[in-house]
Amino acid sequence: MSYSFTLADVEFLTGSDGIGTLADADRLELSPGSLLRDLGRARQQFGDRSTAVVETVLLRRRSAGKIVGGSNWLYTDDGLQQATPSAVARNRARRLAGRAVHDVTCSIGAELAELVGAATEVLGSDLDPVRLRMAAHNVPGAGLLRADALHPSSRGTVVIADPARRSGGRRTHDPAQLQPPLPDLLDAYRGRDLAVKCAPGLDFDKLEWPGEIEVVSLDGGVKEACLWSSGLSAGIGRRASVLASDGTGWDITDAEPDDVPERAPGEWIVNPDGAVVRAGLVRHYGARHGLWQLDPRIAYLTGDRVPDGVRGFRILEQLKYTEKLVRQELARRDCGSLEILVRGVDVDPATLRPRLKLRGTRRLSLVITRIGRTAVAFVCDARTT
Numbered sequence: 001m002s003y004s005f006t007l008a009d010v011e012f013l014t015g016s017d018g019i020g021t022l023a024d025a026d027r028l029e030l031s032p033g034s035l036l037r038d039l040g041r042a043r044q045q046f047g048d049r050s051t052a053v054v055e056t057v058l059l060r061r062r063s064a065g066k067i068v069g070g071s072n073w074l075y076t077d078d079g080l081q082q083a084t085p086s087a088v089a090r091n092r093a094r095r096l097a098g099r100a101v102h103d104v105t106c107s108i109g110a111e112l113a114e115l116v117g118a119a120t121e122v123l124g125s126d127l128d129p130v131r132l133r134m135a136a137h138n139v140p141g142a143g144l145l146r147a148d149a150l151h152p153s154s155r156g157t158v159v160i161a162d163p164a165r166r167s168g169g170r171r172t173h174d175p176a177q178l179q180p181p182l183p184d185l186l187d188a189y190r191g192r193d194l195a196v197k198c199a200p201g202l203d204f205d206k207l208e209w210p211g212e213i214e215v216v217s218l219d220g221g222v223k224e225a226c227l228w229s230s231g232l233s234a235g236i237g238r239r240a241s242v243l244a245s246d247g248t249g250w251d252i253t254d255a256e257p258d259d260v261p262e263r264a265p266g267e268w269i270v271n272p273d274g275a276v277v278r279a280g281l282v283r284h285y286g287a288r289h290g291l292w293q294l295d296p297r298i299a300y301l302t303g304d305r306v307p308d309g310v311r312g313f314r315i316l317e318q319l320k321y322t323e324k325l326v327r328q329e330l331a332r333r334d335c336g337s338l339e340i341l342v343r344g345v346d347v348d349p350a351t352l353r354p355r356l357k358l359r360g361t362r363r364l365s366l367v368i369t370r371i372g373r374t375a376v377a378f379v380c381d382a383r384t385t
Helices: 007-014 016-025 035-063 077-082 086-095 110-115 129-138 182-188 274-278 282-289 323-332 349-355
Strands: 100-103 121-126 143-146 158-161 194-198 212-218 221-228 238-243 249-253 268-270 301-303 311-320 335-342 362-371 374-384
Touching: 007 016, 007 035, 007 129, 016 035, 035 077, 086 110, 086 212, 086 221, 086 238, 100 110, 110 121, 110 129, 121 129, 129 143, 182 194, 212 274, 221 274, 238 274, 249 282, 274 282, 282 301, 311 323, 311 362, 323 335, 323 349, 323 362, 323 374, 335 349
Parallel strands: 100 121, 100 158, 121 143, 158 194, 212 238, 335 362
Antiparallel strands: 194 221, 212 221, 238 249, 268 301, 268 311, 311 374, 362 374
């Protein structure tokens, strides 16, 4: 179980003695192999403060790559896990530039840090006094107050909320089980400009959200969905934002055309970014890049070229899917290492791979999917263009 920080811990860690102690503790290796030895040394050096000090050093190391400029921040374990990556928060802050913004679930301040400098006024609130005190240390440019997210405490602001996605220790996709519950949150800010961060696994079709649903990925992994109220959505219903930690990115919306031709598979198979798939914008993405679907109900796209910077799978052979036919084709092509992608067919890659008895020297990719009612397999040479 992670350490529960107290206000006294935060006061110590932000004082001159604490800053010096943290610098000393950061010299410890704290690797899995050295942890027990290092904890003993920490207890000898830092006494009763050793647990808070070591936990802070470990959390700061874990934050690298997620929180830009967070090497001297204070975190709780849950606060860091739930914190919005800086690149994602920065993307949202750009949309809110020039507005006054209130993050009503600010936690340790990851969202606030990106809003400062973009918004005209930045306010954060939280019920947890420890996290709020950490936010004051982490983001000195934000105004802070202790308040319940379900009781509005500002006027004229855009409200940002990030309900906790765990209930009873387990991750939940039920809007009513979020903390605070999503229906209650929407009722509390009805009529206000509102952006609510949610898990990307939320069933958007059942939600019947009247504004925009933005699905965001970072470095290839889907991170969140953000619900933008009608006043912030500019008539957009669905958006996919595909971001990279280096600051680059692009987006696509349902305002773009989604007409794609019905044709036989082209030279390449393209697996769209997860944000595009989760946002239901596969056809829009295909139309933008001159691609089409292998099957209208399957998210794989195909075409005679691959969009710049996107990984494509060049089709070498198309087969009706049976293990025997696939095994024979892979053996014929001297395959010894195989990446397996599956969509629309009940096949477990981990179970299938050893049964294919790969003994060759060539690395290939296998895409298993469905066209109409027929399961098909594409033996491919994976390339990035």
